[in-house]
Amino acid sequence: ILNVEQSPQSLHVQEGDSTNFTCSFPSSNFYALHWYRWETAKSPEALFVMTLNGDEKKKGRISATLNTKEGYSYLYIKGSQPEDSATYLCASTGNQFYFGTGTSLTVIP
Amino acid sequence: DSGVTQTPKHLITATGQRVTLRCSPRSGDLSVYWYQQSLDQGLQFLIQYYNGEERAKGNILERFSAQQFPDLHSELNLSSLELGDSALYFCASSLSGHTDTQYFGPGTRLTVL
Numbered sequence: 731i732l733n734v735e736q737s738p739q740s741l742h743v744q745e746g747d748s749t750n751f752t753c754s755f756p757s758s759n760f761y762a763l764h765w766y767r768w769e770t771a772k773s774p775e776a777l778f779v780m781t782l783n784g785d786e787k788k789k790g791r792i793s794a795t796l797n798t799k800e801g802y803s804y805l806y807i808k809g810s811q812p813e814d815s816a817t818y819l820c821a822s823t824g825n826q827f828y829f830g831t832g833t834s835l836t837v838i839p
Numbered sequence: 840d841s842g843v844t845q846t847p848k849h850l851i852t853a854t855g856q857r858v859t860l861r862c863s864p865r866s867g868d869l870s871v872y873w874y875q876q877s878l879d880q881g882l883q884f885l886i887q888y889y890n891g892e893e894r895a896k897g898n899i900l901e902r903f904s905a906q907q908f909p910d911l912h913s914e915l916n917l918s919s920l921e922l923g924d925s926a927l928y929f930c931a932s933s934l935s936g937h938t939d940t941q942y943f944g945p946g947t948r949l950t951v952l
Contacts, residue, residue, distance in 0.1 A: 762938040773841070773929060773943040774882075781938050819882070823937040826897045827872070827884040 734822050736830035743810050744838050750806045751833040753820035757801035765794055765805055766819040768832065774819060777805075810837040842866065843944035845930050851950045857918040860947045864911055864932030870894070871913040872933070872941060873905055877926040888913055889936065920951045 735754045743749050755763060762781045766774035778787040783798040791808045807814055817832040842865035852858055864871050873885040884897035888907035899905075902920075907913040917924060929946045933939035 764941065773945055775841075776940045776942065779938060779940050821882075826895055827874075827887075827937075829882040829884070831881045 734820060734828045734830040736818075736820055736833050738833060739831070740834040740836070742836045742838060745810060745812060747810050747837075748806065748808045749810055749835065750804050751818055751835075753803045753805070753822075753830055755801050755803070755820070755822035755828070755830075756824070757798055759824035760798055760801075761823045763796055763798075763803050764821040764823065765803070766821070768817045768819050770816075777818075807835070810835070812837045812839050841942040841944065843930060843932050843942050845928075845944035845947050847947060848945065849948045849950075851952065852920060853952055854920055854922060856920050856951075857916065858920065858949065860915040860917070860928055860930075860949075862913045862915070862930030862932075862944055864913070864930075865942055868932035868934055868942070869911065870933045870935055870939070871907055871911070872931040873899075873913070873915050874929040874931065875926045876929065876946075877923070882929070885915070894936070917949070922951050925949055925951045 737752050765777040768774045778794045780796040785796040794805045796803045815837045817834045819832045821829045844863045846861045869890045872887045875883045885899040886905050887895040891907050902918050905915045927946045930944045931941040933941045
C-alpha cells in the first residue's frame with residue numbers, strides 16, 4: 731500500500747446499529763495513526779492517536795484498534811446515534827502526514 | 840473550541856496576488872501544521888514547524904512559504920496566486936510531534952478570482 735486508504739467510502743446505518751470502518755496505511759516508516767471525526771462546516775476533531783502494534787483505544791461508544799505489521803486500523807462505533815453522522819478520517823504519520831479520503835457515516839433515526 | 844485560532848476566516852483575492860494566513864496554536868503547543876483542502880480533494884499536508892524550526896515538509900508549492908515566530912504563532916504566505924489555490928487552509932497544533940494529538944483551527948477559506 732502506497733497511500734492511506736479508507737473503506738467504505740460511505741455508509742448508511744440505522745440508529746442503534748453498530749458499525750466499523752477500515753483504514754489501510756503503508757506499514758514502513760510508520761510513527762502513528764490518527765483518527766478524526768469531521769462534521770460538515772467544522773474542522774477535524776481528534777479521536778485517537780495510536781502508535782503501538784496491538785493498541786486499542788476507546789472513547790465512549792467509539793473504539794479503535796491498530797495493526798502496524800499488516801498496516802491497518804479499525805474504527806468501531808457501537809449503537810450508532812444520529813449525532814455520530816460525520817466523516818471519519820484517518821491519517822498515517824511517517825516523515826509526513828498522509829490522510830485518507832474518509833468514510834462518510836449517516837445514521838438514520 | 841480547539842484553542843487554535845486562524846485569521847482571516849475568509850479571503851477573496853485575484854490571481855497573481857499574495858496573501859498571508861495566520862495561525863495561533865493552543866497554549867503550550869510547540870508544533871504547528873498547515874494543511875490544504877481543495878475542492879474534491881482530501882486534506883493535504885503542507886508543512887510542520889516545531890518551536891520555530893521547520894520539521895517536516897509535504898506537498899508545498901515553491902510559491903508558498905511559512906514560518907513560525909518566537910511567540911509560536913505561524914504564518915503561511917501564498918504568492919503568485921492561481922485559481923487552483925482556492926481552498927480551505929487549516930492550521931493545527933500539537934504539543935510536540937507526530938505522535939501527539941493535533942488540534943485543528945477553524946480554517947481560512949481562500950477564494951482566488
